[in-house]
Amino acid sequence: MNEVIERALFTAKKLGATYADVRLIERVVEDISVSNGEVKGVKKRLTKGFGVRVIVDGAWGFFSSYRVEPLEGEHVAQVAVQIAKASARTKIEDARLAPIEIYQEKVLQPVKIDPFSVPLNKKIEFMLLLDKLMEKPGIIVRSSSMHFSKEWKTFASLEGAFIEQERIVSGAGIQAIATDGREIQVRSYPASFGGDYARKGYEFIEEMKLEDNAERISNEALMLLKAKPAPSGRMDLIIGPYQMALQLHESVGHPSELDRVLGEEASFAGTSFLTPEKLNNFQFGSKYVNIVADATVDYALGGFAYDDEGVKAKRIYLVKEGLFVGYLNSRETAQRLGLEPMGAMRADNWNRQPIIRMTSINLEPGNMTLEELIEGVQEGLLIDVNKSWSIDQKRLNFQFGTEIGYEIKNGKIQDMVKNPTYSGITYEFWRSLDGVGNDSYYHILGLPNCGKGEPMQVMEVSHGSSYARFRNVTVGVKHE
Amino acid sequence: MNKERILEILDYVVKSTRADAVEAVLVGGESHLTGFANNYIHRNVGEENYELNIRVVLGKKIGASSTSDLSNDAIDAAIENAIGIAKLQKENKDFVSLPKNYPGETEFKFVSDIPDADTRASIVKVLVDESKKYGFVSSGKFEVELMQLAVKNSLGVERYMERTASTLKNIVMTDTSSGFSQDSKADYRDINVQNILEESLEVAKMAQNPVSIEPGKYEVILTPYAVEEFLSSMKYLSLSAKNIEEGTSFMKGNFGEKMFPDLITLFDDGLNDETLKMGFDFEGVPKKKVTFVENGVIGDVVYDSFYAYKEGKEPTGHSLPQPNELGAYPMNFFVGKGGSTVEDMISHVEKGLFVQRFWYTNPMEPVTLLITGMTRDGLFLIENGKITKPVKHMRFTESILNAFNNCLEISNISKIIYEDGAVTTAPYMRIKDFNFTSATEF
Numbered sequence: 039m040n041e042v043i044e045r046a047l048f049t050a051k052k053l054g055a056t057y058a059d060v061r062l063i064e065r066v067v068e069d070i071s072v073s074n075g076e077v078k079g080v081k082k083r084l085t086k087g088f089g090v091r092v093i094v095d096g097a098w099g100f101f102s103s104y105r106v107e108p109l110e111g112e113h114v115a116q117v118a119v120q121i122a123k124a125s126a127r128t129k130i131e132d133a134r135l136a137p138i139e140i141y142q143e144k145v146l147q148p149v150k151i152d153p154f155s156v157p158l159n160k161k162i163e164f165m166l167l168l169d170k171l172m173e174k175p176g177i178i179v180r181s182s183s184m185h186f187s188k189e190w191k192t193f194a195s196l197e198g199a200f201i202e203q204e205r206i207v208s209g210a211g212i213q214a215i216a217t218d219g220r221e222i223q224v225r226s227y228p229a230s231f232g233g234d235y236a237r238k239g240y241e242f243i244e245e246m247k248l249e250d251n252a253e254r255i256s257n258e259a260l261m262l263l264k265a266k267p268a269p270s271g272r273m274d275l276i277i278g279p280y281q282m283a284l285q286l287h288e289s290v291g292h293p294s295e296l297d298r299v300l301g302e303e304a305s306f307a308g309t310s311f312l313t314p315e316k317l318n319n320f321q322f323g324s325k326y327v328n329i330v331a332d333a334t335v336d337y338a339l340g341g342f343a344y345d346d347e348g349v350k351a352k353r354i355y356l357v358k359e360g361l362f363v364g365y366l367n368s369r370e371t372a373q374r375l376g377l378e379p380m381g382a383m384r385a386d387n388w389n390r391q392p393i394i395r396m397t398s399i400n401l402e403p404g405n406m407t408l409e410e411l412i413e414g415v416q417e418g419l420l421i422d423v424n425k426s427w428s429i430d431q432k433r434l435n436f437q438f439g440t441e442i443g444y445e446i447k448n449g450k451i452q453d454m455v456k457n458p459t460y461s462g463i464t465y466e467f468w469r470s471l472d473g474v475g476n477d478s479y480y481h482i483l484g485l486p487n488c489g490k491g492e493p494m495q496v497m498e499v500s501h502g503s504s505y506a507r508f509r510n511v512t513v514g515v516k517h518e
Numbered sequence: 519m520n521k522e523r524i525l526e527i528l529d530y531v532v533k534s535t536r537a538d539a540v541e542a543v544l545v546g547g548e549s550h551l552t553g554f555a556n557n558y559i560h561r562n563v564g565e566e567n568y569e570l571n572i573r574v575v576l577g578k579k580i581g582a583s584s585t586s587d588l589s590n591d592a593i594d595a596a597i598e599n600a601i602g603i604a605k606l607q608k609e610n611k612d613f614v615s616l617p618k619n620y621p622g623e624t625e626f627k628f629v630s631d632i633p634d635a636d637t638r639a640s641i642v643k644v645l646v647d648e649s650k651k652y653g654f655v656s657s658g659k660f661e662v663e664l665m666q667l668a669v670k671n672s673l674g675v676e677r678y679m680e681r682t683a684s685t686l687k688n689i690v691m692t693d694t695s696s697g698f699s700q701d702s703k704a705d706y707r708d709i710n711v712q713n714i715l716e717e718s719l720e721v722a723k724m725a726q727n728p729v730s731i732e733p734g735k736y737e738v739i740l741t742p743y744a745v746e747e748f749l750s751s752m753k754y755l756s757l758s759a760k761n762i763e764e765g766t767s768f769m770k771g772n773f774g775e776k777m778f779p780d781l782i783t784l785f786d787d788g789l790n791d792e793t794l795k796m797g798f799d800f801e802g803v804p805k806k807k808v809t810f811v812e813n814g815v816i817g818d819v820v821y822d823s824f825y826a827y828k829e830g831k832e833p834t835g836h837s838l839p840q841p842n843e844l845g846a847y848p849m850n851f852f853v854g855k856g857g858s859t860v861e862d863m864i865s866h867v868e869k870g871l872f873v874q875r876f877w878y879t880n881p882m883e884p885v886t887l888l889i890t891g892m893t894r895d896g897l898f899l900i901e902n903g904k905i906t907k908p909v910k911h912m913r914f915t916e917s918i919l920n921a922f923n924n925c926l927e928i929s930n931i932s933k934i935i936y937e938d939g940a941v942t943t944a945p946y947m948r949i950k951d952f953n954f955t956s957a958t959e960f
Contacts, residue, residue, distance in 0.1 A: 071841070071843065076608075076610050076611070076612060077607055077608045077610060078610075078841060078843075079580075079582065079840075079841025079842070079843075080580075080581060080582065080603045080607060080841070081582040081583060081584065081603075081841055082582075082583045082584075082599045082600075082603060083569075083583065083584040083585070084583075084584070084585040084586065084587060084592065084595075084596065085569075085585075085586045086585075086586055086587045086592075087567065087586060089565075097558075097559065097562075098559075098560065098561065098562060099562050099563075099635075100561075100562065100563040100564070101563070101564045101565065102563075102564070102565040102566070102567070103565070103566045103567075104546075104566065104567050104568055104586045104587070104588070105566075106587070117564065120635055121550075121562045121563070121564060121635045122562065123635075124552075124559075124562065124634075124635035124636050124638065124639040125552075125558075125559040125560075125562040125635075125639065127559070127636075127639045127640070127643055128554065128557070128558040128559045128639065128642060128643050128646055129558055129559075130556070130557065130558045157606070158602075158603060158606040158607075159606045162606070162607070162608060166608065178764060178765045179764045179765070215764065215765070217765050221883075221885065222765060222766065222883075222884060222885055300556070301555050301556050301655065301657065301691075302555045302556070302560055302561075302657075303555070304555055304655075304657035304689055304691060304696075305553065305554070305555060305657040305658045305659055305687060305689055306659075308877075308894075311959075389565040389567050390563070391561065391563050393561075425882070426880045426881060426882045426890065427880055428878045428879065428880045428890045428891055428892065428913070429878060429892070430877070430878070430892040430894070430911060430913070430958045431877055431878070431892065431894055432958070432959075432960060434958050434959055434960075435892065435911075435913055435956060435957070435958035435959075437890050437913060437915070437955075437956075439882050457882075457883070459882070461913070461955075461956055463958070463959070492551060492553050492561070492659050492661070493549070493551050493563065493661070494938065512956075515882075515890070515915045515955050515956075
């Protein structure tokens with residue numbers, strides 16, 4: 039495999055590249071799904087290939103191939119150079135990269151239980167047990183899923199970087215869908231849309247205690263059918279860690295991607311209201327809002343040792359005591375704004391070039407207990423686990439729905455409510471935060487499916503949060 | 519990879535796998551995307567990639583594996599993986615068989631030339647140079663692909679397809695507005711670059727300095743882009759046999775019932791001239807036209823072989839690569855055309871909104887298809903039959919079922935929208951009482 043890399047870099051340089059890098063990835067993935075007592079699918083996938091990224095004549099080109107062979111290394115580099123030369127036809131100024139420290143390192147990821155060493159029948163038996171626990175009259179769909187991946191990535195550049203990284207991911211989730219013939223209610227554990235994911239081995243699945251929660255979510259889905267609808271109006275909101283993950287993702291992570299800010303994603307994902315003059319100069323949230331982009335948490339799904347430009351993982355503030363202070367950036371965008379590269383360039387596979395992605399975007403815990411947060415609410419809702427999400431292309435107007443909610447009146451939890459939704463304008467919302475739960479409730483949720491870019495890339499990211507309280511939020515969407 | 523090599527690989531898999539039944543699917547090809555932003559090409563990428571998917575059946579146990587490494591060793595390992603998984607599996611009592619060999623064409627070629635990097639760059643240059651003249655900024659993509667799909671199974675299925683598709687998209691941004699245009703064709707030379715340029719520029723210019731209006735219910739004219747995005751959730755929540763079984767589909771219990779006005783017709787047709795054609799699905803089953811709604815009456819759903827045989831029916835040719843969470847999916851979805859010109863539709867609106875595009879739609883409730891999303895890249899007030907002023911973007915929260923029932927007119931023209939590998943051919947729609955629930959700042 040090294041010969042493929044050497045030939046690619048050599049050819050790129052020979053043909054005039056002023057920068058070139060190669061990423062070679064071999065990844066195996068196992069997915070298992072069980073639904074309504076049947077094993078719906080078990081699949082093992084191997085993907086292997088490499089991509090070459092070059093700057094020639096001041097412009098970018100990228101090509102990739104599934105054929106991992108030395109001659110193909112030369113061919114892919116040649117095509118990448120041709121593509122770059124074509125790009126240069128519309129060039130306005132040369133692409134320039136901020137300098138970085140160059141590393142050569144091999145990084146292994148130790149896990150307690152290699153997920154691929156656990157026999158398939160053991161995983162299936164466990165999922166069928168979960169299915170049985172969720173089985174109740176009125177539950178129309180019971181589903182569980184498991185996902186495991188193991189990857190070996192080699193990154194090399196003309197600057198002398200040579201980094202090999204192992205990445206092992208485990209994830210699982212269960213879901214119960216209840217119906218009374220008129221409507222559907224859903225409950226998921228530990229989170230919706232496939233569950234929770236981390237850079238851990240099979241021990242992560244065991245830690246989730248899925249078997250202790252299977253019956254509960256079926257019961258709650260059935261109770262939601264009978265629950266009253268969530269109210270509409272303006273009231274206080276306490277949001278749990280699993281919905282906070284989506285709030286962080288959509289209204290903090292994406293708008294702080296510097297490529298969006300600079301217009302590079304305008305064709306698809308959109309732009310951002312966090313324009314450059316706002317850096318260090320804009321009150322994003324209240325003084326209780328401290329948000330980091332942290333790729334160094336050793337188990338977080340959004341973490342790694344080095345990004346796909348060879349930048350070592352970092353932890354930086356995006357928002358500090360409410361002030362907007364940081365961007366997710368790349369070497370090129372960092373250079374444009376005179377910033378230091380912070381290592382957020384990631385590609386979802388060998389056949390994609392890296393773009394700016396989230397790492398682990400975390401709201402730092404506060405010092406309040408959940409009881410204290412609730413006691414401080416006269417009229418409000420406690421909500422968690424995302425059900426729907428939508429936000430405008432500049433990341434301002436958002437609307438979220440969650441699976442479950444509870445009314446709060448006079449500082450006490452009251453009835454369960456169904457279909458809670460809330461909406462707002464991003465910075466107004468974050469400025470209304472006046473309390474964050476302590477680290478006993480803090481959880482980093484792994485989201486395996488953040489979509490961005492053309493061509494589309496699906497990235498593994500994560501978000502850590504405790505409970506958080508927001509004042510005077512618009513709840514309900516008056517769609518009747 | 520040439521067709522002969524592809525079929526050779528599939529033949530090897532089917533012949534050398536010791537199982538009760540086996541299926542081999544090879545999908546891939548070459549694709550390129552020339553992306554531009556800020557008036558220059560900033561992301562110019564390409565790939566050659568194939569994936570071999572293998573399904574093995576032992577009794578009623580199914581194992582699946584795939585590989586993008588097509589060396590002999592890797593293929594043998596993938597076969598062994600699939601067999602190993604099948605052996606460890608539980609029996610699926612609902613599984614009947616891999617698909618039978620249905621009669622029909624076995625080879626399809628819907629291909630044209632693929633433009634090289636220089637040709638793509640020169641077309642993009644036309645778009646960005648025009649934006650520069652006005653002091654505007656262009657972003658977009660010129661994406662081209664040659665897809666090859668081949669399916670062979672031990673029940674005699676063997677089918678092969680090649681298809682090219684090209685998509686040109688341009689978003690023009692001013693300081694206070696943006697305008698969007700996109701087109702997709704099998705042959706890139708059939709894309710009218712001038713039309714793309716004019717539409718995106720015209721909308722961007724007209725949308726400058728938008729004013730705020732109060733959210734509420736408005737009569738709307740939705741362009742094909744807006745229709746496609748609005749209906750996108752329906753395609754995976756409502757239209758397959760799996761959706762009926764799981765209870766997420768509004769069609770459940772309503773087959774043969776008239777639920778919508780006469781002008782609502784929805785169907786899937788992979789061999790229609792107004793789509794990017796597909797001859798068969800990812801199980802090698804020939805595409806059938808399936809009518810979901812005909813003149814307001816609920817029709818049928820799409821089936822892969824698993825759900826079809828489970829119900830004692832025939833598959834419709836809509837399977838995605840197996841195994842998958844969705845089962846069957848409409849890859850060539852149509853909203854039936856009506857009889858009105860767009861100009862007439864606008865002239866019939868006393869007070870309403872012209873919506874160029876929706877964005878980031880998400881289902882809030884699957885059975886009623888309550889959807890929320892934002893407008894984007896052009897929103898205009900219509901007063902007394904004329905577009906009068908640009909408006910700041912708004913969030914809508916509306917049910918697709920309500921919208922169909924409130925549909926007043928449909929255009930006599932439609933457009934191919936190609937996103938994420940699937941096609942929607944959509945017209946303009948005029949709908950009353952469309953619910954906008956909040957606004958944003960731009």
